[in-house]
Amino acid sequence: MRPTAAALLLAGLAVGALLAHRLPALGALALLLLCACLRAGRRAKPYLWGTLFSAVFVFLLSPLLQSTGWHELWVGPTVPVLGQVDVTSEELRLAALNALRLAAVGLAFAVYALLLDHDRLVAAATARRSVLAAALATRLVPTLERDARGLVEALRGRGVPPRGLHGHAALLSPLLAGSLERGLSLAEAMEARGFGRPGRTRLPAAPWSALDGGAVAAGAAFVVAGALWL
Amino acid sequence: MALASVERLRFAYPQSPPALHAVSLRVEPGEVVLLLGPSGSGKSTLLRALAGLVPWFHGGRFEGRVEVDGRDTRRTRPADLAGTVATVFQDPEDQVVLGRVEAEVAFGLENVGAPPRVIARRVRAALAAVDAEQLVDRSVVELSGGELQRVCLASALALEPRLLLLDEPTSQLDPDGAETFLDHALGTGAAVVLSEQRPASVLHRADRVVFLEAGRVLLDAPRDDAVAWLETHRPAWTSETRDGLQRARDEPGKPVSRVTGASFSYPGGPPVLEGASLELRRGEVVALTGRNGCGKTTLAKLAAGLLEPQAGRVERDGRASFLLQDPGRYLVRERADEEVALAADLPRARSALAAVGLAGYADRHPRDLSTGERERLALATVLVSEPDLLVLDEPTRGVDPERKAELAELLRAQAPARATLVVTHDRAFARAVADREVSLAPERETILA
Numbered sequence: 285m286r287p288t289a290a291a292l293l294l295a296g297l298a299v300g301a302l303l304a305h306r307l308p309a310l311g312a313l314a315l316l317l318l319c320a321c322l323r324a325g326r327r328a329k330p331y332l333w334g335t336l337f338s339a340v341f342v343f344l345l346s347p348l349l350q351s352t353g354w355h356e357l358w359v360g361p362t363v364p365v366l367g368q369v370d371v372t373s374e375e376l377r378l379a380a381l382n383a384l385r386l387a388a389v390g391l392a393f394a395v396y397a398l399l400l401d402h403d404r405l406v407a408a409a410t411a412r413r414s415v416l417a418a419a420l421a422t423r424l425v426p427t428l429e430r431d432a433r434g435l436v437e438a439l440r441g442r443g444v445p446p447r448g449l450h451g452h453a454a455l456l457s458p459l460l461a462g463s464l465e466r467g468l469s470l471a472e473a474m475e476a477r478g479f480g481r482p483g484r485t486r487l488p489a490a491p492w493s494a495l496d497g498g499a500v501a502a503g504a505a506f507v508v509a510g511a512l513w514l
Numbered sequence: 515m516a517l518a519s520v521e522r523l524r525f526a527y528p529q530s531p532p533a534l535h536a537v538s539l540r541v542e543p544g545e546v547v548l549l550l551g552p553s554g555s556g557k558s559t560l561l562r563a564l565a566g567l568v569p570w571f572h573g574g575r576f577e578g579r580v581e582v583d584g585r586d587t588r589r590t591r592p593a594d595l596a597g598t599v600a601t602v603f604q605d606p607e608d609q610v611v612l613g614r615v616e617a618e619v620a621f622g623l624e625n626v627g628a629p630p631r632v633i634a635r636r637v638r639a640a641l642a643a644v645d646a647e648q649l650v651d652r653s654v655v656e657l658s659g660g661e662l663q664r665v666c667l668a669s670a671l672a673l674e675p676r677l678l679l680l681d682e683p684t685s686q687l688d689p690d691g692a693e694t695f696l697d698h699a700l701g702t703g704a705a706v707v708l709s710e711q712r713p714a715s716v717l718h719r720a721d722r723v724v725f726l727e728a729g730r731v732l733l734d735a736p737r738d739d740a741v742a743w744l745e746t747h748r749p750a751w752t753s754e755t756r757d758g759l760q761r762a763r764d765e766p767g768k769p770v771s772r773v774t775g776a777s778f779s780y781p782g783g784p785p786v787l788e789g790a791s792l793e794l795r796r797g798e799v800v801a802l803t804g805r806n807g808c809g810k811t812t813l814a815k816l817a818a819g820l821l822e823p824q825a826g827r828v829e830r831d832g833r834a835s836f837l838l839q840d841p842g843r844y845l846v847r848e849r850a851d852e853e854v855a856l857a858a859d860l861p862r863a864r865s866a867l868a869a870v871g872l873a874g875y876a877d878r879h880p881r882d883l884s885t886g887e888r889e890r891l892a893l894a895t896v897l898v899s900e901p902d903l904l905v906l907d908e909p910t911r912g913v914d915p916e917r918k919a920e921l922a923e924l925l926r927a928q929a930p931a932r933a934t935l936v937v938t939h940d941r942a943f944a945r946a947v948a949d950r951e952v953s954l955a956p957e958r959e960t961i962l963a
Contacts, residue, residue, distance in 0.1 A: 326782055403617030416611075423613070426655075431843070438844035440820060441836030443899050444856045458846045461881055466608055472571050473609035477669070478596030478625030487620045487633045 286489075287404045289496035294392045294400075296503025300510030301388030307377070309514035310384040313506075317391035324398035330429055331397065335390030343383035347375040397422045404489065412484075420470070424463070431462050515584075516540040517705050518564055518677055523578035525559060525568055533559045534729045536578070541677065541705050548716055548737075549709040550744075550751055551726035552914045553886025557709040558604075560726070561679045564707060565601045566592035582677060597626040600670035601679040602699075604885075604912065605840075606662040606686070615641070615649045615657075619669045626673065640672035641665075644698045660691040660806045667699055680708040685911050688805045688939045689715070711914050713751050714942065717741060725751075750915040766795035766949075769831065770903045770933040771817045776826035778812055786812045789826065792952060794903060794933040799925060801944035802937045804954035810937045811839070811907055813954065817935060818905045832902025839907045841895075842880075842888030850883070850891055851876040857899040866898035867891070869924065871917070885912050893921070900931070907937045922947040 301313045321328050349366065353374025360369035402419035435455050439445055446452050474480075518541040526532040534556045541547055541564075549557045562568040566587040569576040580587040583598045600622070603609045612618045619637045628636065641647045644664040654662060663683060670678060680699060684692035692715055700706055700719050710716045717723070723740030725733035725748065733743050744751045773792045779785040786809040794800055794817060802810050815821040818834040838844060847853040850872060854863035864876055870890040875883065880891055889912060896904060906925075910918050918940075925934055925947050938944050944951055 401614065403612045403614045419613075420611075434838065435844050435846065437820060438838050438841060439846070439856075441818065441838060441905075442857050442895050443833060443835060443901070455846065458844075462843055465881070469603070469605070469608035470611065472567055473601075473603060474611055475571055475592045476565050476567060476596060476599075476601045477611075477622040477673075478593045479611075479621075481591075481593040481596065481625055481627070483627040484624050485627050485630050485633065486624050487617070487637075488630050 285499055286492065286496045287400045287402070289492070289499040290400055291396060291405060293499040293503040293506075294396050296506040298389045298392040300506030300514065301385050301392070303507065303510035304385075304514035305381065306514055307380060307384065310381060310388065313514075314384050314388045314391060317388055317395060321391050321394045321398065324394075327398055327426065328394060330425060331390070331394035335387055335394065338390060339383040339387040342386055343379045346379040346382055347371045350375045350378065352378060397425065427466070428459060428463060431459055435459065517543045517545075518582045518707075519580070520560070520563065521579045521581075523560075523563060523576075523580060525563065525574060525576050525578075527559075527572055527574045530574070532575075532729055534563070537726075537729070537731055539724060539731070539734065541707060543676065543705055544703055545705050546700055546719060546721045547705075547707045548713070548720035548723045549707060549726065550713055550723060551709075552916060553711075553912070554884040555726040556729040557726055558681050559729075561601065561681050561707060561709060563587065564677065565599050565679055566590060566595045567601075593625070596622060597673050598675060599677045599679060600673045600675035602663075602666050602670050602681065602683045604682040604685055606659065606666045609666055610654050610662065613653055613655070615646075615652050615654060615665050618654060618665060619672050622669055622673050636672050636674070637668075640668040643671055643702070644668045645694070658807045659686045660688070660695075663687060663695060664698070667695065671698075671702060675704055678702065678704045678706045680706060682709055682711060682912060684715070685711065686806075686908075689941060691806055692939075711912060712940070713744075713915070717752070748916075750919055766798040766933075769793050769795050769829070771831070771834065772829045773813065773816050773823070774827045774829075776813070776816050776823035776828060778809075778816065778821060778823050787816075787823075790816075790954070791826075792817055794935055796902065796933050797930050798949045799929050799934040799936065799947055801948035801951045802935060802954065803939070803941070803944055803951055806939075808954045810954050814905050814907060814935055814937045818903060830903070833899065834903040834905065835896040835899055835901035836905040837892060837896045837907060837909060839911065841892030842883075842885060845880040845888065845891065845895075848879055849876065850878050850880055853880050853891060854894045854898050857895065862898055863894075866894040869897065870894045871920065886914065886917060889913060890917070897928070903933045903935070904928075905935045905937070908939065909936060910938060910940045910943050918943055919946075 297313060297317065301310060304310050348369050353372035355373040356370055357373055358371045362368045402422060405415055405419065432455065435458060436446060446455060520537055520539040523534050523537045524532055525534045537560060549560065551557050559568055563580050564582060570592050582595055610618055611621055616637055619640055620633050623633045623636055638647060638650065641650055644667050646661065646664045646668055649661060649665060657665065663686060684695055687695060696716060696719060708716060720737050722736055724731060733740060735743060741752060771794045773790060775789045775791060776787055777785060777789060778787045790813050792813060802814060804810050812821065816823055816828055818836040819830055820836055845853055850867060851860060851863050854866050867873060867876060870893050872887065872890055880888060883891060893909065909921060922943060936947060
């Protein structure tokens with residue numbers, strides 16, 4: 285399948301998930317995307333942790349910030365600004381919906397980042413500069429992960445491994461500095477290779493297949509289904 | 515008419531002292547010019563000036579004139595010079611833009627507007643020219659350092675440039691890989707300007723040699739004259755690291771680390787090591803050599819305790835320090851002395867800085883240092899803790915021959931206090947510094963001294 289068609293299918297799934305309002309349908313969408321994501325193997329780990337953390341955070345926090353429903357499950361103390369904290373079954377359902385929506389969107393992004401050929405997306409794009417910037421930004425996650433591993437290993441090699449939250453937080457600044465340096469080097473290499481020059485051409489791509497057309501149609505169908513039935 | 519000419523170029527990066535002082539140079543079509551000089555002497559800056567990246571990309575104060583193919587680089591953007599000029603930088607990971615080899619090699623051709631029908635053909639021809647045709651559908655993240663550097667060269671060659679600029683392109687390659695790379699790069703008929711820190715492998719291929727020091731041209735001469743000049747004035751650049759350093763007279767002491775029958779594979783990958791053994795004794799310097807990807811670094815990490823074997827046994831006695839490849843990337847503090855003082859107190863940190871020739875750099879930000887200076891700073895960070903086992907992974911990468919000789923002397927002088935393991939591709943350095951060489955790939959061990 286062409287990456288453009290796959291990207292449109294994933295976008296359709298993500299939008300469909302955002303519009304859907306039935307828990308079983310959302311759960312099924314998230315599960316489908318999780319299965320696709322797991323095809324990437326170990327590389328999926330940071331994306332899965334990030335998605336899980338965000339979804340659990342939304343599920344735990346949002347019932348405390350809302351005042352919806354009348355079937356109280358728990359009544360807590362009165363907190364300044366928020367007023368009385370309570371949890372109702374309606375709030376829990378809404379929290380689960382939002383958490384699953386977030387999980388589905390996060391997993392759709394993970395599949396895009398891990399399994400799609402970004403080079404072909406860049407080649408097919410009309411707005412090439414924007415798509416190239418997005419593709420390079422997508423590569424930032426694994427690059428940062430590798431640099432962070434290198435920093436920790438370098439410190440272990442010096443006999444001063446980072447300890448605790450403070451020790452690891454201290455690595456953020458060198459990680460950012462290293463990433464900026466890498467970005468500058470890459471920009472320089474791109475300039476030297478003619479990036480930004482007018483009159484660019486592109487490597488010819490294979491024609492669209494029936495599978496590609498089907499994927500785009502399925503993406504559109506998920507959006508409509510999410511808005512009307514799911 | 516010269517293909518490229520540099521006339522009295524004086525250049526300073528923003529808020530920095532001049533990197534080049536009245537440098538003049540002419541490059542004729544098809545000529546191979548070798549740029550030599552210590553770290554920070556201005557070689558990379560001169561290459562960037564020829565590519566138009568200085569001053570366009572870096573800014574700074576630019577005086578003089580640089581012309582390439584009749585075009586003044588002050589009036590022609592680097593992107594517009596692409597095609598006529600192609601550059602291969604030192605670190606392949608910092609110049610790869612796209613994720614697949616075919617797209618990566620096609621990137622420059624697309625940018626310069628090559629007709630779509632010829633792009634695929636030129637991509638394959640360029641890959642074939644560097645013996646990398648089989649990589650065309652591979653993802654760049656799966657490639658070894660040597661393969662990636664060949665893809666970078668293919669990306670440059672695909673443009674069919676008239677001037678090829680190579681900035682220490684073989685620093686990450688093993689000697690055989692470096693030879694192959696140079697065979698490909700210098701056999702295209704394009705004029706080549708090449709900077710190198712391992713001149714022995716390139717001197718015989720150059721038509722002309724330019725020696726830079728502190729931003730000034732000390733020598734610009736045909737190869738044979740240049741070799742004679744180097745032998746007289748800069749002998750380290752022709753004989754590489756000199757042999758005959760003082761070796762330990764006593765038998766080595768007790769084992770500090772002993773790896774027995776160790777096997778290791780990274781998650782999801784094939785075995786890197788199977789049944790590997792290595793013993794490191796106090797007082798000896800061991801060089802661990804072998805081709806790219808044969809497991810040298812993994813074995814060294816097992817010996818130092820950074821990895822644990824999945825089979826076999828590792829016994830260690832005492833504290834180990836390990837200096838990673840490309841350690842300049844992994845500096846975490848904002849002053850050089852504080853960086854070293856992470857593992858010791860400040861006075862010892864300053865002594866360690868002095869020992870590696872960075873006495874006046876205590877208050878400098880590590881990321882403001884040149885590549886070679888960063889590597890020396892990183893060396894100080896592991897020497898300062900006075901470990902029982904010191905492991906250095908490719909410590910001569912990007913280090914000029916004079917500094918390399920100093921490093922060999924430093925390691926030899928401190929050898930009696932510890933066991934030292936040097937993982938290296940640099941055969942001359944291994945010969946100069948090691949008592950014993952362990953070569954991984956063909957399962958043999960060579961006793962050097």
